[in-house]
Amino acid sequence: MTDSRRNFIKKIALGTAGVTLAGTTRGMSARSYAKIIGANDRIHIGIAGLGRRLGAYYQPIGLKSSNVELVYLCDVMKSQREAAVKKFSKYIDYTPKLENDIRKVIEDPKVDVLFNATPDHWHAPGTWMAVKAGKHVYVEKPCSHNPREGELLVEFQKKYNKVIQMGNQQRSAPESQEIIKEIHNGAIGTPYKAIAFYASARGEVPVQKKAPVPDGLDWELWQGPAPHRDYTSDTWDYNWHWYGWNYGTAESGNNGTHELDVARWALQGDYPEHVMVEAEKRYFPNDGWEMYDTMEATFRFPGNKIIQWQGQSRNGYNTYGSDRGTLIFGTEGNVYVDRGGYKLYDRSGKMIRSNQSKGNEAGTALGGGGDMTTLHVVNFFDAVRGTAKQNSPIAEGAKSVHMCHLANIASRTGQALDVDSKNGKIMDKKAMKYWDREYQPGWEPKL
Numbered sequence: 001m002t003d004s005r006r007n008f009i010k011k012i013a014l015g016t017a018g019v020t021l022a023g024t025t026r027g028m029s030a031r032s033y034a035k036i037i038g039a040n041d042r043i044h045i046g047i048a049g050l051g052r053r054l055g056a057y058y059q060p061i062g063l064k065s066s067n068v069e070l071v072y073l074c075d076v077m078k079s080q081r082e083a084a085v086k087k088f089s090k091y092i093d094y095t096p097k098l099e100n101d102i103r104k105v106i107e108d109p110k111v112d113v114l115f116n117a118t119p120d121h122w123h124a125p126g127t128w129m130a131v132k133a134g135k136h137v138y139v140e141k142p143c144s145h146n147p148r149e150g151e152l153l154v155e156f157q158k159k160y161n162k163v164i165q166m167g168n169q170q171r172s173a174p175e176s177q178e179i180i181k182e183i184h185n186g187a188i189g190t191p192y193k194a195i196a197f198y199a200s201a202r203g204e205v206p207v208q209k210k211a212p213v214p215d216g217l218d219w220e221l222w223q224g225p226a227p228h229r230d231y232t233s234d235t236w237d238y239n240w241h242w243y244g245w246n247y248g249t250a251e252s253g254n255n256g257t258h259e260l261d262v263a264r265w266a267l268q269g270d271y272p273e274h275v276m277v278e279a280e281k282r283y284f285p286n287d288g289w290e291m292y293d294t295m296e297a298t299f300r301f302p303g304n305k306i307i308q309w310q311g312q313s314r315n316g317y318n319t320y321g322s323d324r325g326t327l328i329f330g331t332e333g334n335v336y337v338d339r340g341g342y343k344l345y346d347r348s349g350k351m352i353r354s355n356q357s358k359g360n361e362a363g364t365a366l367g368g369g370g371d372m373t374t375l376h377v378v379n380f381f382d383a384v385r386g387t388a389k390q391n392s393p394i395a396e397g398a399k400s401v402h403m404c405h406l407a408n409i410a411s412r413t414g415q416a417l418d419v420d421s422k423n424g425k426i427m428d429k430k431a432m433k434y435w436d437r438e439y440q441p442g443w444e445p446k447l
Contacts, residue, residue, distance in 0.1 A: 045113045048117065049117030051238075060378055073099070123145065125445065127156075150405070153394050153398055188331070189347075193305065194327060196259030197319060198251070214231075242290060249405070259309070272301050279292035284314070293312075402424050
């Protein structure tokens with residue numbers, strides 16, 4: 001672990017250590033004392049979506065220095081709620097309320113912050129509902145299901161003046177921040193190209209079949225803003241990612257968001273002017289996977305800058321020696337950066353310096369969390385309190401996710417896209433039909 005990361009984690013872990021308990025505080029429990037110290041500064045939290053990302057929140061919420069209270073654990077699956085409260089009991093000494101309906105969490109005036117870890121089709125609607133109700137939101141990636149939802153999130157943030165932070169946690173990694181700053185200051189000359197990549201060996205996916213709704217699942221609420229249909233087997237638990245476009249955003253939205261965000265951050269681009277894609281389902285032709293599982297996308301930005309996305313969902317070959325990361329090319333050198341740190345090379349290919357964190361953030365493993373996520377969540381808490389600048393404002397997160405949507409739209413239309421680099425709009429009527437989505441009646445966005 002680097003000194004910068006070690007010191008920061010130590011700092012937030014220590015929190016209020018060293019404060020002397022005196023007078024009426026003697027004999028009080030830690031929780032009772034915490035209710036007094038910084039009570040006006042305490043953040044009350046509800047988590048919606050208790051699946052694979054839940055583990056990412058244990059440490060930042062459990063830290064005494066975070067000064068937060070977990071009020072709700074919410075999920076449409078009964079077994080998820082019951083499992084979550086047991087898991088959190090190792091990190092907090094009180095019991096949050098268990099809730100099925102995200103709307104009840106949002107309606108509770110005690111809740112200050114919503115953690116939105118629901119499926120993709122819920123990310124933007126759950127976020128704007130919470131913001132309208134006066135909550136700040138930490139929303140997992142991708143922040144939107146389609147380009148229009150990304151626009152709406154920025155509009156909601158501006159109108160209601162709430163903090164919205166996406167879970168692109170590499171923005172809070174000290175090593176990434178360090179090397180991106182150096183790139184911006186000329187460490188590799190003029191950066192002109194970045195390759196964002198991801199490789200995984202996902203297996204066969206069951207073919208969908210009509211089936212009874214699983215015990216304890218509120219299927220109607222799980223679908224929420226998406227058009228409703230009968231339940232099909234294996235949909236609710238992760239495979240919704242690959243079962244058509246009603247719920248998921250394919251691998252570019254699922255994982256490409258992270259590396260594309262780093263690439264765009266390094267090259268300081270907003271919206272591309274041209275997008276070209278080759279995407280196909282290459283593996284297990286008869287299984288239930290309904291989207292591409294292999295994609296190469298090229299985004300051309302103003303100033304002749306290029307970002308490429310290479311997504312291998314079902315081929316674990318590590319083309320660049322790792323399962324995920326970002327390569328940045330400049331006129332005077334090159335950089336390799338991933339969740340573990342970076343390597344800086346000169347133009348001849350000689351490594352000048354590396355900075356590896358030895359952190360524990362997950363690579364292609366499902367779910368989990370790590371010290372990088374802890375830093376990102378703590379930054380969000382501090383931004384909510386007004387004591388720190390956001391590492392990932394939603395306006396920036398939405399631009400990175402927009403690249404994923406453009407790649408998906410290009411793959412669905414089978415054509416390259418010309419894009420207005422000022423606002424990200426597609427200059428083609430056929431492709432623009434994918435700009436928005438159909439909502440279940442009553443769930444349409446209302447700004």
